[in-house]
Amino acid sequence: xxxxLVVFSGGQDSTTCLYWAKxxxxxxxxxxxxxxxxxxxxxxxxxxxxxxxxxxxQLFHMDLLNKICDNSLTDPDMEVDKEKPANQPPNTLxxxxxxxxxxxAAIYAKSKNIQNIVTGVGQADYSGYPDCxxxxxxxxxxxxNLSMEYxxxxxxxxxxxxxxxxxxMADQLGIFDLVRYKTLTCYNGIIGEGCGHCPACFLRxxxxxxxxxxxxxx
Ligand code: ZN
Numbered sequence: 001x002x003x004x005l006v007v008f009s010g011g012q013d014s015t016t017c018l019y020w021a022k023x024x025x026x027x028x029x030x031x032x033x034x035x036x037x038x039x040x041x042x043x044x045x046x047x048x049x050x051x052x053x054x055x056x057x058q059l060f061h062m063d064l065l066n067k068i069c070d071n072s073l074t075d076p077d078m079e080v081d082k083e084k085p086a087n088q089p090p091n092t093l094x095x096x097x098x099x100x101x102x103x104x105a106a107i108y109a110k111s112k113n114i115q116n117i118v119t120g121v122g123q124a125d126y127s128g129y130p131d132c133x134x135x136x137x138x139x140x141x142x143x144x145n146l147s148m149e150y151x152x153x154x155x156x157x158x159x160x161x162x163x164x165x166x167x168x169m170a171d172q173l174g175i176f177d178l179v180r181y182k183t184l185t186c187y188n189g190i191i192g193e194g195c196g197h198c199p200a201c202f203l204r205x206x207x208x209x210x211x212x213x214x215x216x217x218x
Contacts, residue, residue, distance in 0.1 A: 006031075011185040013122070016166055033060050036063055042184055102119060125163055140154065162207060163204055187200050
């Protein structure tokens with residue numbers, strides 16, 4: 001039996017990955033992380049979506065992460081960068097986040113005899129987050145295999161897809177409306193269509209408009 005663990009945040013990308021994994025694998029589980037992000041309702045949304053998908057869900061607490069680095073996702077006093085600054089990542093970057101999450105995911109996966117780990121990171125709409133890049137994922141996959149002597153396979157079905165293509169994928173998976181109205185991607189914590197002007201909303205909305213145009217619905 002092919003089993004997979006999805007690193008799941010309740011956003012557009014990881015929800016698409018969750019349903020992709022349900023199609024591809026015989027058995028799927030999911031985990032979310034609470035690291036003191038601005039919008040703790042993100043966790044509740046993830047739980048509800050996982051439950052709706054009938055996928056077992058676990059929450060891991062990683063509070064230390066927000067205590068040791070400054071970023072606007074966990075510091076309510078810091079304003080979210082409206083645009084990616086030149087030559088540096090935006091201040092929403094939580095340093096090392098994907099490496100830590102995937103490492104904890106791998107430890108948990110091995111304990112449950114799961115070799116496949118699915119994550120929604122990608123570099124097509126490159127956000128400036130170094131740990132979303134393919135090179136990093138390949139490197140970490142190798143490191144995890146060596147560190148735990150286990151044959152992990154990290155799957156990144158969205159790695160080369162832009163937001164428009166991710167909307168198309170959600171539509172093909174039959175979850176277009178679920179993603180559109182029930183997921184949370186917005187940095188200002190507004191579910192569904194979001195605030196419309198933060199960097200996450202900008203990418204999501206632009207991709208949605210392009211996709212709707214392509215299928216002739218706008
Ligand atoms: Zn927003």
